[in-house]
Amino acid sequence: MRKRIPTGTVRIGMYIDGFDASWFQTPFLRHHFEIKSQSQLDKIMESGIDYVYIDTEKGLDAACDEKICESTHHTVEKTPPPDIPAAPKKEAPKPEDKAFTDYISAKTDLIQIDKLSLIEATEINFNLYVKTGMEIVPLSVNHNDGGKVLITKDMLTSHGELLITRSDVQKYREYLRMAVKNTGAAKSQATKNMLIKENAKILVNELFNDPGSPKKMEACKETVGNVISSIIDTKGLITNLFTVNKHDYYVYTHSVNVSVFCVATAIAMGIQSEGELFAIGMGSLLHDIGMSTIPPEVLHKPMPRLSDFELSLLKGHVAEGLDIVKLYKGITPETLLPLAEHHENLMGTGYPLGLKGDKLHLSGKIISITNTYDTLTTSRPGFKAITPYEALTYLRDNRNLFDADILKEFITVLGKSSL
Ligand SMILES: [Fe+2]
Structure with a gap:
C-alpha cells in the first residue's frame, strides 16, 4: 500500500515511493528506493520536504497513527503536492564577530568524519564533536587517558556533522582498521x-x-x-x-x-x-x-x-x-x-x-x-x-x-x- 507520511517518521528499511515535492526540490536523483543507510535517512530529514510516500509492500510500514499517516492508495493522483516554501535564508556570519573567528579556529583544528564509518556498540578511544551550523560541541569526550566511549545509536543519529581533533587521527585510523576486521565487513x-x-x-x-x-x-x-x-x-x-x-x-x-x-x-x-x-x-x-x-x-x-x-x-x-x-x-x-x-x-x-x-x-x-x-x-x-x-x-x-x-x-x- 502506498502511504503519505511525515518526513520525520521515516526510518531505515522503508521503501520510498516518491516525495511530496517536485523532483527539482529534492536532493535525490531517484525517487523510488529502499532506505538502507543513515546517510540516506539524513538526506531525507535535511531535505526540507514535509511528507514522503512509502510503499509498505516493499519496505517497513510507518509506525504512526491515523492522525499523521494517510493511505494515498486511491487519492494521491488527485491531490497535487503543495508548494514547498523555500528554506529561510540564514543570516551570513559576520567576520568581524568573535564568534566567527572562534568558529574558524575550532574548525581548523578538527577533521570531519563520516558517520557511516562508526559502528554502533563498538568502543572508541578518541573524542567526538558534533557541528551544527557554526556551533561545535563535544558529543563524547574521553576524559580518562586510555578510557573508552561506547558508540550509541543517539550519537549516530545526532543531527549535524561529526568531527575529531587532528591529534586523534591515528586513533581513528586504528579504530577503522579494527572495526572492519572485527565485524567481518572487510570484503x-x-x-x-x-x-x-x-x-x-x-x-x-x-x-x-x-x-x-x-x-x-x-x-x-x-x-x-x-x-x-x-x-x-x-x-x-x-x-x-x-x-x-x-x-x-x-x-x-x-x-x-x-x-x-x-x-x-x-x-x-x-x-x-x-x-x-x-x-x-x-x-x-x-x-x-x-x-x-x-x-x-x-x-x-x-x-x-x-x-x-x-x-x-x-x-x-x-x-x-x-x-x-x-x-x-x-x-x-x-x-x-x-x-x-x-x-x-x-x-x-x-x-x-x-x-x-x-x-x-x-x-x-x-x-x-x-x-x-x-x-x-x-x-x-x-x-x-x-x-x-x-x-x-x-x-x-x-x-x-x-x-x-x-x-x-x-x-x-x-x-x-x-x-
Ligand atoms: Fe579552486
Missing part, C-alpha cells in the same frame, strides 16, 4: 570504499597542512591508485567513495569528491590509460592545494563580504597551487592540467588565464564540471547548498560554459552511484 566493497575515502580525506588534510612534505605527497599518490582501482573494479560505481552530506565546506572533503568524480567520469568516457587516469585523479586531488596559502579567515569568509584584495588573494590559489606542486619530482605536466584549469570554462570567462573552448584540455573540461557541481552542492557560511538536481540543471543550462558530452557522462556516473 564489502561499500566498506572498502568508505575506508578509502576516509583515509584519502585524512591524507589530503595532512598534505594541505604540510604541503612541502614528499612523504605525504607519496601517500596521496597511493590513495589515488586505490580510488582508480576501486572504480575500475566496480565498473564505475563510486558509492561511498564520495561524501554525500556536506553541511559545510572542507577543502579536503571537496578535493576527494572532485577527484573521485573526475576519475569516474574519465573512465565512463572510455579513458583506459593508467597514466591518464592517474594524472586526472592526482591533479584533481591537488586542485585546491593552493588554498593552503590562504588565511583561514579569508578562506571561510562569505563571498559577498570579500574585499577586492581578498578576492584576488583567493583567486591566486591556482598559481600558488601550481608553484607548490611543481616542486615535487615525479609530477608530470599532465597532472598539473586539472589544477591549472579547474576554474576555466568554455566561454573563456574563467580564471586565471581565461582559456577558451579548444584551448582547454580534456581534464580541464572535466574538472570544471565536477568542481562546480561539488561547490554548488556544499553549504558554507553565507551559502546554502542547492540539490544535486538543481546543480546538474545549472550545468546543463550553461552549455556555453560546460562540455555537454562530458556532463552527460558525469550525470550517468552520479545516477549509478547516488544511492
